[in-house]
Amino acid sequence: GMDDPETTDDDWAINQPMRLYVNQGEEEGYRFTEEGKLRRIASTEENRATIAWDYDQDGDLDVFVINHAARPQLFRNDGGNYYDFLRVKVYGAHGSESIGALVTVQVYQDDVEERLVREIGSSAAFLGEGERLAHFGLGKLPLNTLIHKVNVTWFDLLEGFQRYEVIYDVPPRTTLVVTRGSTSRTNMG
Numbered sequence: 292g293m294d295d296p297e298t299t300d301d302d303w304a305i306n307q308p309m310r311l312y313v314n315q316g317e318e319e320g321y322r323f324t325e326e327g328k329l330r331r332i333a334s335t336e337e338n339r340a341t342i343a344w345d346y347d348q349d350g351d352l353d354v355f356v357i358n359h360a361a362r363p364q365l366f367r368n369d370g371g372n373y374y375d376f377l378r379v380k381v382y383g384a385h386g387s388e389s390i391g392a393l394v395t396v397q398v399y400q401d402d403v404e405e406r407l408v409r410e411i412g413s414s415a416a417f418l419g420e421g422e423r424l425a426h427f428g429l430g431k432l433p434l435n436t437l438i439h440k441v442n443v444t445w446f447d448l449l450e451g452f453q454r455y456e457v458i459y460d461v462p463p464r465t466t467l468v469v470t471r472g473s474t475s476r477t478n479m480g
Contacts, residue, residue, distance in 0.1 A: 308334065309332060309335075309341075311326050311327040312326075313325075313326045334356065334358075336356070336359075336364070337358055338356050338359075339358060341356050342355045342357075342420065344421050345422065346365065347367060349372050350372055350376040350378075351370060351372060357418065374428060375430065375432045375464055377429060377467065378466040379394045379425040379427075379443070380466065380467070381424070381469050383470070384470070388411070390423065392443060393411075393444040394411065394425040395440075396408075396438055396441050397441075398429060398439060399436075399439050400432065407427050409426070410425075411424065437460040437461060437462055437463075438460070438461040438463060439460070440459055441456075441457070441458040441459075442454060442457050443458075443469045445471065456469050
């Protein structure tokens, strides 16, 4: 959305619907398609911040939108929780959030290793900020599949990157909380 019409020279961008671009995956060459209207997220309010995070902690990402001169909007993703996921929250030795830590996940399916990497950071849009955790969408894993390995690597200003934690055989649909020196699991499934 744009500012009020009286503040711009033309009104081409007034009342434009919000867009949602969805990655179509490897089968479609990672092409993005616009699906805002299809997914009922095509609001024409003047958006100022968009935050993607797991509002209801069910493993799928929801979208919260802050609007100018209007109520905020929460778009809950209630698609049935069909797909598996892993969420990893990382803390430093003194309990602070570990911005910059790297989380690597190794999953084996049909004897093929897939390695996924996320950085703990402050992912943001204009005036918005997402969760400070690594959220991994894992697709639909075969029954009783465990995530082979989760590596958490912290950054140390004096010594550069250092690996401190390696966790094996983590069940999907889990929120893994990792603190330097100790690890706990919270099962979300």
